[in-house]
Amino acid sequence: RVIATDTDDGINAQMKFKLLNDPSDGFQVSEDGLITTMKSFDREHIDQYLIVVSVNDMGTPSKTSSSTLTI
Structure with a gap:
């Protein structure tokens, strides 16, 4: 979870x-x-994934931040 x-x-x-x-x-x-998977993964094929998640608020102006997750 982010x-x-x-x-x-x-x-x-x-x-x-x-x-x-x-x-x-x-x-x-x-x-x-909450980060969830939508398919099965094979660790022997690829052992890690890097995904970037961003979050923004609903203010005006909107503020945004992002983070890279290693899974």
Whole structure:
């Protein structure tokens, strides 16, 4: 799970997660930052995946941050 915090209130504190890159097309991220797989993986074929997750708030202007995860 990816966790993000925002000190704003109301709609400005709401956040949206998305995958910026997923070379395997095998992951998804939910509205609350939970990363899950959509297919089976073979560790003997590929032993790790690097995916980039971004999060942005609903403020104006919107603030965005991203992180690279090694899975």
